[in-house]
Structures are given as structure tokens and as C-alpha cells.
Amino acid sequence: MTAPDVREPGLTHVPWNGPERYAPVGVPLVDLLDRVLATGVVVSGDLVLAIADVPLVRVSLHALLSSVNERVPSPWPDSGPL
């Protein structure tokens, strides 16, 4: 029996079609970063920081990817928008 995701009782959760359909629920981090970093409405004003527009995101992705594969010197070789 699979444990229900108690945090999100109201949501029909996700048949993430990984290699196996209906694999254990877990939002893939790379897909999540595509969404929370590169999208979303930017409402300006008294805004301290919205990191989607700030180079530190790219820097952190370097860090993230480096940790995925230490051997690779430049994990995000091509520039351009995320």
C-alpha cells in the first residue's frame, strides 16, 4: 500500500510518467526548477529580489549541476535564457 501524500490531501496527485507509470510521487527537481525559476509573474514595486532575472540563478544551477557530476567543469555551457 502506498502512503498517501498527507501534505496535499486535496490534490489529485500526479501520475508522474517516469520509467514506470504511477511511480512513487515525487516532483522531479529539474522540472520544478524549470518552473519556479524561469516562470511566474514578476510584480515589481518595492521588490528586493526576484531571482528569475538575476544571474545568481545561473550560478546556482552551475552549482547544482556540478554536484550532479563533479567531473564536468562547465555544466551549463551554453548561455541564454533558462
Add this chain to the structure above:
Amino acid sequence: MSTPSPSSSLVCAFAVTRTPPPAGLPAAAGHEEGGPLRQLPAGDLWLVVQDVPVAAFGEAALGERLNRPADLERCARAHHRTVEAAARTGPVVPLPMATLYRSDEGAVDAVTSRAAALRALLDRLRGRTEWAVKVHAAQVPAEGAGEAEEAGAEDAGGSGGRSYLSRASARRRVRQDGHGRAVAAAEAVDAELRRYAVAATRHRPQSERLTGRRAPQLLNAAYLVDDARREDFAAALARLGGAGGPAGVEVGASGPWVPYSFARWDEEGDPEPEREVVRP
């Protein structure tokens, strides 16, 4: 008149909603470092916010933390958890991760000044979810294996330089043809799925290093799907990813997502009516 928050904290905004969730927001959501989630009225809209400490969310501190993969992941997942919680009872417009204001007033002003556009976006996203679809070329046999085979044939046949070159170029041709067919198959997947979607957009394809595959990612797309068509969309996905789907590619999907990829507009513009995509 406006009372700024104590300078030791910032206001982190997650999402804009039409109404406050009647049951309130779960205590478990939000960033671990911050206080409880709050809902701020902003005109006729609501904003989900949390007080977070400057020590962890000030520009320098945040920059440093987000450079640590574990912290980046925690931050992204906390943001996502909160946006999902806010979305449970109605449409939301998610804000980018780590949208920070100095005070409640600043956050509210930012929302009220774009209220009309935000209302239009909320209406557009109501009853719709996002589906992520990635198409990869089918995994190819390891390059090294091919070379070894080639070398073996060379030894056995002793067929000389010219035939080696023609074999090599034939192999290259096959590979290029294969790639062209896979790209066309990915486009066909996209065209088919768009039939069931209100809108579609594309993210930058993820690198092979990120996906951990040997084959390139040909399509990293997001589809905005009306709840009424969700079953049709899922059926199309199953067809495309099943045995009868296009040859030479692998189709993977995840969803339903809060429609992150469709909660955006051009700078200073209105929400785009149909965020159709410029083909690469």
C-alpha cells in the same frame, strides 16, 4: 503611514489568489526559516506571503544559499508546496521563487498596481492545469561499442581506407537521418498534444547532463489543459507514449502542475491571450 516590517525580516510572496482559502493555509507550507503563512488582502485579490528572516533571505545570504544545491532544492520545494497549497481551492498566479518585499505595503502595492492584468490571468487559469511533456530521442547504442565493432570488422576484412571512409560516412548519414526523424517525431508529438490544449509553451531543452540520458532532449514543452479535456489529453499522451506512438523517440510526462508556465506576461504588457510559441 506604512509601517515597514522590522528590518530583520522580509516579506516573501508566493502567489496571488482570488479568495483566501477558507480553511487557511497549512502550517507545514512556506520556507522552514520563516514564520507562518499569511494572506494579505490586496484590493479584491489576495496575496500569500510569509515573513522570512533577512539573515537567510537577504540578497547576499540568499545568493549564497541558492548556490548550495541542497538549499536550492529545499527552497524550490518549499515554494512549490506553498503554491500548491494556495491552489487547492481556486486559481492562483504563482510568483517566481524568492519574490521578496521589504514590507506588506510594498507587496500589496505591487499587486494592486497590476490588479487588472492579474485578474485576467486568474480567469484564464481557472479550471486549467499544466502538463509537462518531454520528448527524448530513443537511446542510441554507446558510441564506443560501434567503434569496437568497426575495428573488429577492419581486422577481419582488411578492407582498406576507402571502404572504411565510406562506412564511416554511411554511419554518420544514418545517425543524421535518425536525428532528423526524431526531431520530426517530436514536432508531431507537440502538434498532436496542442489539439487538446488551450495553450502551449516550451522550456529550454534540458542538457543530457541534467537528464542523465545519452540521447538528446528534443522537446521540453508545457501544455495548459482545460479540466474538461484532461482525459482527452491524457489519452493522447498514452497513445503517443505507447507502442503505437512515433518511432525513434521516448515521450515522458508529468502533471498536473499548477500552471506556472502560463502565469506570465511580457514586461509592461497585458497577459498574452495565447502564449503561442516561437519555434526554435
